[in-house]
Amino acid sequence: MGWPRVFPGPLLILGDVTALPPLEAPLRRFEEALSELVQSDVLFIRLIHQDLVTAGGKRIRPRLVFLASRALGGAPFELELALAVELLHSATLLHDDLIDDAETRRGKEAAFRRYGNAVSVLSGDFLLSRLLHVIAKTGRIELVERFAQVAKTLAEGEVLQFQVAALEDYSLENYERIITAKTAVLMELAAEGPALLKGEPEEVRQALSRFGLLYGQAFQMRDDYLDLMGSPEALGKPVGGDVREGKATLITLLLMERFPEVREILRRKGREPGDLERLRALAQESGVAAEVEGRIRERALLAAKALGPLPPSPYKEALEALALAEARRLA
Amino acid sequence: MGWPRVFPGPLLILGDVTALPPLEAPLRRFEEALSELVQSDVLFIRLIHQDLVTAGGKRIRPRLVFLASRALGGAPFELELALAVELLHSATLLHDDLIDDAETRRGKEAAFRRYGNAVSVLSGDFLLSRLLHVIAKTGRIELVERFAQVAKTLAEGEVLQFQVAALEDYSLENYERIITAKTAVLMELAAEGPALLKGEPEEVRQALSRFGLLYGQAFQMRDDYLDLMGSPEALGKPVGGDVREGKATLITLLLMERFPEVREILRRKGREPGDLERLRALAQESGVAAEVEGRIRERALLAAKALGPLPPSPYKEALEALALAEARRLA
Secondary structure, three states: OOOOOOOOHHHHHOOOHHHOOOOHHHHHHHHHHHHHHOOOOOHHHHHHHHHHOOOOOOOHHHHHHHHHHHHOOOOOOHHHHHHHHHHHHHHHHHHHHHHHOOOEEOOEEOHHHHHOHHHHHHHHHHHHHHHHHHHHHHOOHHHHHHHHHHHHHHHHHHHHHHHHHHHOOOOHHHHHHHHHHHHHHHHHHHHHHHHHHHOOOHHHHHHHHHHHHHHHHHHHHHHHHHHHHOOHHHHOOOOOHHHHOOOOOHHHHHHHHHOHHHHHHHHOOOOOOOHHHHHHHHHHHHOHHHHHHHHHHHHHHHHHHHOOOOOOOHHHHHHHHHHHHHHOOOO | OOOOOOOOHHHHHOOOHHHOOOOHHHHHHHHHHHHHHOOOOOHHHHHHHHHHOOOOOOOHHHHHHHHHHHHOOOOOOHHHHHHHHHHHHHHHHHHHHHHHOOOEEOOEEOHHHHHHHHHHHHHHHHHHHHHHHHHHHHOOHHHHHHHHHHHHHHHHHHHHHHHHHHHOOOOHHHHHHHHHHHHHHHHHHHHHHHHHHHOOOHHHHHHHHHHHHHHHHHHHHHHHHHHHHOOHHHHOOOOOHHHHOOOOOHHHHHHHHHOHHHHHHHHOOOOOOOHHHHHHHHHHHHOHHHHHHHHHHHHHHHHHHHOOOOOOOHHHHHHHHHHHHHHOOOO
């Protein structure tokens, strides 16, 4: 690999993502390729994409692909895989704006508010067509099938989340299924994909698969935690979005077991003055917030541990650090 | 082929679709496979699919696949291709309900009115994931790429239609692009696909491709004609849907050239009493309705003629009949 070990292990154990190995070059190629891929001569598609795709994001899924690929010494078609996972994620965001009724997404006015739901949905479909195109470019039909599985699970997870809110069918079991389906399976494919494309031994593929799944779960658990307990300034959006959509997350599910009023607050979608403040106070005072933080840390540690079978490398350490950072991510 | 020629040619020239060769067996297998493919343990997905997918439709695209395949003496993966084209079409309908604000679709209450836009969009995404799955089953990466092209053009066409209505950018050129992109390219793939899968000579593939494209254009032109000039009873839905969405079609475009008031009616989306009646009367009295019918007939004839290079067979005749029927379709 030849990568100088300039950052100490203990720092990484604490999850210092600023010490990741540099991915500037692949990420620059990624941005260029993405911009080219989503070109269209239809004006309204270009406008949507300026909002969502080319304005960037954290590019967590492409980073996962590049790190996993490099932890294996480089996999073929890593760029195509990185593009494909990000396109699926971006399309989901565009189809999600309707669902979440999100007032802001990545700190900007949600696309659909400016051009209507229709254009958002169809621009998402356009991204999905480009996803098909990049996976076709790999010539690997088994990758098409893996994306088919992930896209199916993802859509089912999103619908289930809607269904659970509509039927007030709150349970920890449903929560686990939803975070796995709507977030973790795509992270799993991002991490496992390079092993698949490189034809790595089953043990290595499974290690990356397990890492991606557990990391994805920790990531979504952290997102959900911040949605209620985070700071609006750090997040760049108001807190309590999930409550306003009647969506139960780990904190509200655990609170519900102890305080019947929490179910009422969720039922009325936090519409009464002081509802959100009450939930935040209950979570702090009861120790539920700390308990959830503990569970996130636990999941992140399991993710890092799953990488055991991989040979040591700064990229492996970076993957570990990425997972462990979920224990204290603020935005 | 061994198929008895029980129906006379002249009848078919008039476009008698009741005289098509029987496709009962493949269509039954199609319905069974489709039902199986869209199974989900998520209740809300099942509800949507009962509405749209399993309640059926005319299955025009699968019919095209089966007829084209049999006109070539049978192509591999015809069932998978038929499923894939119908899944893409059905997903578009689900994503279209938002756009069209359609009060009825196939004579039923549009799915989103009962379960919300979110579930419609995500159930459409679920169908797209199943499309990926069936094309992966063929093992043919070139089919993945063809679907990528078609899905891209389709999404662009749908967004363009929205954009043209929003910007009042009415022109015959935009109209041709929209009907080609949102309808004809998928019909083209349905007709051309079997030749692609069978590895037919370029001449045969191009004949079917051209047929599908022209037939698809004639089909959409007829749909648009009926949207204004048809009978609500035959259609099972109110007329004037396009006008209410500010969408110009061939009739309104041609009327606009002669009657400035038509642009005004479209701008106010036919909201004033008597608007739709006025458009219908103008179309009849000015001869524009007849002119549009003539153009549809012309396009349908071109479609039928395109099949020239195919060997004679009842399936080829059935394809011709399907196209010619557009000249007088009422629903």
